[in-house]
Amino acid sequence: MNILVAYFSKTGNTEKLAVSIGDELIRRGHSVEYETIKPSVSYSWFREAARDFPRYPFIALSLLNTKYRERYLRKYNQVEEDIQALKYPDISAFDRICVGGPKWAQMSYPVARYLQIIRGIRGRKLGIFATFGGPPLKVFEIELIYKPMTILIERMGASVVARVAVSSAYHAAGIMPLFRFLSWLQFSKPIESFTLKSEYAHKGIMDFCDHIER
């Protein structure tokens, strides 16, 4: 199969995940092309995060109530950011497309823009991947990135067939001690058990590639 792996990476962690997925797909005999999603202008993490600040109370509220979260994730206004011209603006030549980026509250802004502008997405099968700072908390980390991406992709007439998300054990705001504590509290494991080199990530990538191949 001819597969496109498109990713945005701010600190290099998502790029490593994208390359791992690409390498595994090549090992399985597929042809892989990469698309690096680059923002037109790079801003500091604080300036980027500040654009989502007005939404933080709603995100907090959505963590407490499942019904509200369902509604919120369908209706919220995703922040986007201008990206540089793409190598493959039309993806219709590819059999499968894998799109990924870091989790920033929800989708990272360049990935949100990428999904909004790529052509030929209708009827395609996509795989989505992401990196997040903390341990794989079911709602806060996993659902808040998978759901918005899936909803947008399905609205555009495509379908999501594979998902994988791993921890980068990195957060620009320096809240890793809190995440490390949560990792022990929730999973009784260090956060490194969920990073790219872990068994958790290896299993996730294998599973992702299995689903992409189907």
Add this chain to the structure above:
Amino acid sequence: MTKYSDTTLFRLNSFSDTAKQIKRTIYESVLLTGFAPKVSDISNEFELSKQMIDGILHDLEGGIIIALQNKEHANIHEFMGQKLPDGCILPEVGEIFYARPFANFKNHHQIYVDGEQKWYGECPVECMTISYFFPDKDVIVKSIAHDSNETVEIIGRNGRLLDYSPKSLRVFWGRPFGDWIKADGKDVDFIFPCDTNYFFSSEKSFQEWKKNNPKTRGQIFTPDAINRLLRMFNYGHERFDYQYHIPLLRFFLGLIGTSVIKVKMFIPFPNPFFLSIIKLARNARKAGYKFFLDVKLW
């Protein structure tokens, strides 16, 4: 390029996801081939009944995204004051006439990207930000001035106007929003509002033309003023979720001191030409069209 504003205060209607997918299909075809697909091809691809596709195209027309061919324009020989070029095939009645800012037929507004020319612009006003559709590329619009038949050239990149010639160029916006739909909401024609949009080689020649056309309610603008205005409305046109939007603060701060918002005695006065958008919204509602618009803070 400006960042996409996510500060939506409220939405006056939203396109359905199917309408957005159809809009995307239309623009993908335009960008690839220069022309929009036939309505029957779209309905077959989406497996929609005639009633459903008609409803969606009606919404896209109301959202000022497309315009459908009508009887009044079915047999035109001239387009915006210029003879249609050889080999021009006009769309049949009910087919897509405009996928704004593109026209679905050959005309004198030719769009060049990387030396390639297969696209045609819809009108001088919309041509000002057509480069949004070709990211990071210099887009050249070649057209003809209405008064002198002089060649007009506009160069843009990412929606921004880089250069134009002649330097005295003016853009004539022929009909204010309020004249687009009749007050009784009947005989709606989404092509006609752009029929009298022209390029003029200079303001002086426009004034001479106006002496012979005293009833015109249109106004002329500098290319820069129109570009600044349209950049706000057309920004993000290539996005899946796009519909026209008014970023309030950006609108006032960015256009103050231009012919769009004039300042008298330190008080900003919006040009009444554009205020008639309220009349357009009222008449469109009478005609059974929804008004698709996002109002944003920034």
